Amino acid sequence: MDILKAVKERRSIRDFQKKKIPDELFDKLMEALIWAPSAGNLQSRKFYIIKNENTKKKIAAAALNQNFIADAPLVIVGCTDSRISYKYGERGVYLYSIQDVALSIMGMMLVAHENGLGSAWVGAFREEEVSRILNMPSYLRPVAIVPVGYPSKIPYPPPRVSKKEAVEVIE
Numbered sequence: 001m002d003i004l005k006a007v008k009e010r011r012s013i014r015d016f017q018k019k020k021i022p023d024e025l026f027d028k029l030m031e032a033l034i035w036a037p038s039a040g041n042l043q044s045r046k047f048y049i050i051k052n053e054n055t056k057k058k059i060a061a062a063a064l065n066q067n068f069i070a071d072a073p074l075v076i077v078g079c080t081d082s083r084i085s086y087k088y089g090e091r092g093v094y095l096y097s098i099q100d101v102a103l104s105i106m107g108m109m110l111v112a113h114e115n116g117l118g119s120a121w122v123g124a125f126r127e128e129e130v131s132r133i134l135n136m137p138s139y140l141r142p143v144a145i146v147p148v149g150y151p152s153k154i155p156y157p158p159p160r161v162s163k164k165e166a167v168e169v170i171e
């Protein structure tokens with residue numbers, strides 16, 4: 001698939017079919033997560049992959065009752081890992097590691113889209129509650145919840161600002 005086409009076509013999906021994700025495709029998603037770039041290649045990120053129905057429901061509740069999360073066959077919780085990122089000091093902990101997670105998720109979202117899956121980055125959630133549900137060690141911080149599954153509804157593309165508005169070219 002043409003990559004720009006995939007970038008433009010990918011939508012945040014909030015309606016999922018119950019259909020399971022085949023193991024081979026699941027592996028591709030995991031590969032996309034780990035092959036993303038990261039600061040100093042430290043890969044200061046960790047992913048919880050949730051398939052358990054009850055845990056998905058708890059995560060959806062912690063995400064301010066965004067219940068569509070629990071309908072997805074797979075829910076990924078992306079976390080920063082300060083045990084690794086502290087090597088770059090504050091900038092490592094509060095910036096690079098979040099960027100590391102974001103790049104992993106974005107790559108995974110595009111691979112998901114290429115293979116007919118949908119996903120959504122969910123940022124609105126109570127961090128401490130999510131940490132507790134997943135029994136996370138204190139050095140992990142959950143920064144994204146990403147439900148993944150086959151879409152049952154694909155929304156129209158929300159508009160984007162013009163290139164002129166978004167970009168300043170310095171010549």
Ligand SMILES: Cc1cc2nc3c(=O)[nH]c(=O)nc-3n(C[C@H](O)[C@H](O)[C@H](O)COP(=O)(O)O)c2cc1C
Pocket residue numbers: 010011012013014066120121122123124125157158
């Ligand atoms: C940092 C971040 C936080 C977001 N949080 C949520 C969220 O809590 N719930 C939700 O439904 N979508 C969330 N989104 C998805 C955006 O609403 C969506 O990307 C945007 O409206 C553009 O639509 P598109 O992804 O279909 O192009 C979030 C996206 C980002 C990047």
